[in-house]
Amino acid sequence: MNKEIYDVTIIGGGPAGLFSAFYSGLRNMKTKILEYQRTLGGKIHVYPQKMIWDIGGLKPATGKEVMDNMIFQALTFNPTVICNEKAEKIDKNGDLFEVVGSSGETHYSKTIIIAVGSGILQPHELEIKGLETENIHNLFYTVPSLEQFMNKTILISGGGNAAIDWANELEPIAEKIYLVYRNKDLKGHEAQVEKLLSSSVECIFESQIENLHVENNYIKEVLLKNSAKESLTKLNVDALIVNHGYIRDRSLFDQNKLNFDLDEYGAVNGSNLSETSVPGIYAAGDIITHSGKLHLIAGAFQDAALAVNQAKKFIDPNAKEKAMVSSHNERLFEKNKDLLKEKKILG
Ligand SMILES: Cc1cc2nc3c(=O)[nH]c(=O)nc-3n(C[C@H](O)[C@H](O)[C@H](O)COP(=O)(O)OP(=O)(O)OC[C@H]3O[C@@H](n4cnc5c(N)ncnc54)[C@H](O)[C@@H]3O)c2cc1C
Numbered sequence: 001m002n003k004e005i006y007d008v009t010i011i012g013g014g015p016a017g018l019f020s021a022f023y024s025g026l027r028n029m030k031t032k033i034l035e036y037q038r039t040l041g042g043k044i045h046v047y048p049q050k051m052i053w054d055i056g057g058l059k060p061a062t063g064k065e066v067m068d069n070m071i072f073q074a075l076t077f078n079p080t081v082i083c084n085e086k087a088e089k090i091d092k093n094g095d096l097f098e099v100v101g102s103s104g105e106t107h108y109s110k111t112i113i114i115a116v117g118s119g120i121l122q123p124h125e126l127e128i129k130g131l132e133t134e135n136i137h138n139l140f141y142t143v144p145s146l147e148q149f150m151n152k153t154i155l156i157s158g159g160g161n162a163a164i165d166w167a168n169e170l171e172p173i174a175e176k177i178y179l180v181y182r183n184k185d186l187k188g189h190e191a192q193v194e195k196l197l198s199s200s201v202e203c204i205f206e207s208q209i210e211n212l213h214v215e216n217n218y219i220k221e222v223l224l225k226n227s228a229k230e231s232l233t234k235l236n237v238d239a240l241i242v243n244h245g246y247i248r249d250r251s252l253f254d255q256n257k258l259n260f261d262l263d264e265y266g267a268v269n270g271s272n273l274s275e276t277s278v279p280g281i282y283a284a285g286d287i288i289t290h291s292g293k294l295h296l297i298a299g300a301f302q303d304a305a306l307a308v309n310q311a312k313k314f315i316d317p318n319a320k321e322k323a324m325v326s327s328h329n330e331r332l333f334e335k336n337k338d339l340l341k342e343k344k345i346l347g
Pocket residue numbers: 011012013014015016017034035036037041042043044046047050051052053054055085086087088115116117118119120121161162249252284285286287295296297298300
């Protein structure tokens with residue numbers, strides 16, 4: 001059997017995995033990315049139309065714009081990308097790591113970067129006794145585009161950050177927004193909660209969805225039950241958006257034959273150089289916790305560059321500690337010439 005061996009296999013194609021792929025290319029490493037979802041981008045797929053302000057040097061951009069740029073950058077050095085592939089377990093055989101994927105394929109690698117974020121995220125689905133909800137066309141678990149909700153009457157169910165953010169973002173364009181939450185106090189960031197409570201969004205607290213009236217696979221009416229008063233209210237809606245949190249699949253660590261040091265929440269206890277407790281395996285992004293951890297995209301980038309530098313040294317102890325800055329990096333010389341010509345700086 002022909003075993004294709006990679007210098008680094010990156011598990012997860014979100015911000016941490018994507019920047020790891022760019023950086024490992026910069027360091028001339030043969031790179032593979034494994035991603036469970038159909039497409040790269042990670043959890044930014046949950047908020048493609050939210051504005052992101054806190055990435056250094058970048059103008060405010062939507063999640064989708066940031067994601068597209070990160071994917072473009074990650075592909076600079078042509079890594080092998082395998083989507084629809086869940087990494088199910090990691091073993092070690094001699095000097096090589098073996099990642100077993102859901103396709104049945106084994107991926108061979110000298111080092112690994114774990115960039116699985118909070119794991120594979122699946123939304124908690126709405127459960128109504130006796131009702132199949134799968135084929136309902138106007139029931140949503142994410143907001144793929146704001147436009148489709150223009151001038152619509154929308155009910156949002158949930159009281160966490162995502163539900164509150166969606167309500168705030170849809171408020172200026174929707175006809176009417178209701179937000180229903182089973183508790184009294186919303187759980188989101190203070191500023192966003194304040195914004196919501198002073199907006200036209202009608203909040204219905206201590207209430208939950210009791211039933212849906214569905215015609216031809218479209219919800220026409222939602223029945224809400226108030227748990228304090230035991231009363232029922234009917235709402236006519238054009239769309240229902242549900243955010244009741246996510247199921248996080250971190251089964252990659254279930255067998256944990258390699259003895260990863262994990263914290264009580266299942267995150268990898270690592271060093272602030274992105275090392276895990278297993279030599280040759282590094283971690284980056286939301287999955288790793290260390291004393292300098294920054295749970296932002298910018299923090300994922302820093303973890304990723306450090307993880308790649310450590311992986312490079314693991315394979316070749318004589319390798320330089322870090323890559324040359326990109327403006328001097330020899331792998332970019334030719335590309336730089338073309339870009340400078342495009343910008344008419346070079347003739
Ligand atoms: C609503 C919301 C708004 C946010 N806003 C901002 C913001 O404005 N600015 C900011 O800096 N940050 C923001 N964040 C945080 C930011 O999105 C995360 O810090 C960042 O996505 C972490 O990147 P990651 O690559 O570590 O993980 P993720 O983005 O979660 O990517 C992990 C990837 O790994 C894949 N994966 C998981 N397990 C496996 C497996 N076993 N096999 C194969 N693939 C697997 C997943 O499918 C996923 O694609 C926000 C987060 C949320 C939820």
